[in-house]
Amino acid sequence: MSQEFQNFDSTFLNEVKKNSGLTIAMGVIILLMGMFAMGSPFVAGVSLAIAVGFMLIIGGVSQLVFAFKARTGLFSIILGILTVIAGGYMVSNPGVALATMTLILAIYLVISGIFEVMMAFQVKPDKGWGWALFSGIISVVLGAMIWSQFPISGAWTVGTLIGIKLFLSGWTLLMFGLTARAAAKEAGAD
Numbered sequence: 001m002s003q004e005f006q007n008f009d010s011t012f013l014n015e016v017k018k019n020s021g022l023t024i025a026m027g028v029i030i031l032l033m034g035m036f037a038m039g040s041p042f043v044a045g046v047s048l049a050i051a052v053g054f055m056l057i058i059g060g061v062s063q064l065v066f067a068f069k070a071r072t073g074l075f076s077i078i079l080g081i082l083t084v085i086a087g088g089y090m091v092s093n094p095g096v097a098l099a100t101m102t103l104i105l106a107i108y109l110v111i112s113g114i115f116e117v118m119m120a121f122q123v124k125p126d127k128g129w130g131w132a133l134f135s136g137i138i139s140v141v142l143g144a145m146i147w148s149q150f151p152i153s154g155a156w157t158v159g160t161l162i163g164i165k166l167f168l169s170g171w172t173l174l175m176f177g178l179t180a181r182a183a184a185k186e187a188g189a190d
Helices: 003-039 041-070 074-092 094-123 129-148 157-189
Strands: none
Touching: 003 041, 003 157, 041 074, 041 094, 041 157, 074 094, 094 129, 094 157
């Protein structure tokens, strides 16, 4: 092993060892946030709708500032105003925003699933085509389930899916931190 690589390896392991505790802590926090979101999917979904609304407001105001400073024209101003209005509507009507996000998610899942199925048949008999087909079918079924249970699905879908995502991300960080800590301790023992 070259001296440069050994120095890099040593530096990397030192950084991993120093930051594995933070990685573990963040993993636990994100994992707990995921569990909360899955336990209270409506609250998580409404919170997400409000957060997206505020992001749109901030983005719209930024577009307006840019439009006036750079004198980009009427269309930039209109776009900025529409973005602020959309964000304001989402913040003031988070339930409606959540329902809209749920419908968009259902439509996305169905359309993306159809394209995945089509892609699977295009690559058939290549290895893995069955997984693409399976993924596409599951996507279509999930989208259809969300659509068929609407508006009830609006109360749980987005929050539950965000909860699952946060839980899995937190678990991944936790496992990475624990693995990194063990590897750093093992390297230190050598």
